[in-house]
Amino acid sequence: MTPGDTEPGRAPGDKQEPPHPGSVRPTSRRLLIAIAVLGVAVGVTLVKAIESGGGVAPAVSWLTLVAWAFLAALLFAAARNTHQRIQIRHERVEPARAVFLLMIGKASAFVGALCTGVYAGFALSFLQAVGSSGPRNRVIMAGAAAVISVLVVTAGLLLERACRIPKDPDETP
Template sequence: MATGGPESGRAPGSGKEPQRPGSVRLTSRRLLVAIAVLGAAIGYMMVRAIEAGGGVAPAVSWLTLVAWAFLAALLFAAARNTRQRVQVRRERIEPQRAVFLLLIGKASAFVGALCTGVYAGFALSFLGGVSASGPRNRVIMAGLAAVISVLVVTAGLLLERACRIPEDPDETP
């Protein structure tokens, strides 16, 4: 589980939390941005390669948007529930469940960042023909998918942070 908070004994100005045995570092925002940029390049180049080969690039469907929104809602609910249990009520949860929730949060943040970039790359690749209704709809749908993917990243990060063990579990807030 992620441990400690911003005041968890790190040296002022060091920018890094001390690594305790059995702890996991919080996901870096820089890494998530880098993954999203890589995803945007992949999405953009994928559409260009498909069209250069004479094919039709895939479109983002409403079902995709609904599935991503449902995933984001589940992650937000899990983050809220975990935060209430661990941070507010200071309950102990089973170690396997804690690790599972932590990994789900991290994985969701990484996959959400990659998909945010891919969908943004899709949207960028169709911007040139936005005056026609077909490309305009593709830009809108891909843009919405990118925004919902950002929600998945946010929910994943909140779930990851909800798994942090409070500094002094015996101390009442």
Template sequence: MRSVRPTSVRLLAVLVSLGLLVGALLPGLVRRAGGEVPVLSWGPALLLSIAAGIVGVVAFSTWKSVHRERQRVNADRALFHLALAHASSRVGALFLGAYAGFALAYLDAFETVNGRDRVVHGGAAALAAALLLAAGLLMERACRLPADDDEDDEDDDGSRSKARPTPT
């Protein structure tokens, strides 16, 4: 069986860079095609923030179950959580770059009403995408099984002991 590797920083950097390129070039391509570049609303930032919040809550719950309470997790549920973590970090990285690139494309037009809206709303969406990326990485970390050494209890003096106290 092939083991699952943690998301690499290189992959995330490539996705952010690709999104940045697409987001920065998109307004010019839309104008060349004769279209009008849309003004962003608060919708994308709100949607990405909600997604980041949901993934963050699931990540905390998973971490608490696996690491603090040492509960066993159903294999199907663990795979679902890991898939959610990978998807969240990758989508967050891509959207982070795309919305940041879009906002940067209009930075020189910040003095106009539409330019200001595009920069502010694009920046807010990029920030929300960064939160989704972080929540995905935290979820991935929460899915890691604790090492065998971590399962031993610590005595009051800080030394590890495999003996469990018996009830009196």
């Protein structure tokens, strides 16, 4: 591209500034969706492979739902606390702690997206036999796990967003 050209889909005056050295880009929503779609494929394939080998596909337990819900609650609490400290009260946070929280948020978003897809794949696999009680319970539990995994993704993204350093109001662009 020449200096006067713009990227496809961008207006000539809509320039995105390059990231500052040492900065981390926000997690891409498209990447999270792609990971979730990959997870659906993994979930469906896993169930079909286990059942074609004569085995019984794993079921999602209540303990799994409780553990995921607890993780989501912890992440939401961390996101709220971090937002209050950095964005509202403008407190200084140790760089190592901020990086740790940022990476926890990013990792939670990625793992939550993958698990959302896998649980949705499990639910889709048992959907055709939902008339009987066994598959119905599997669909309900896997669907609930997928929804709670979406909460983990959301909380992870909120924690990541809370770690952004606010622009200095005295600084002029």
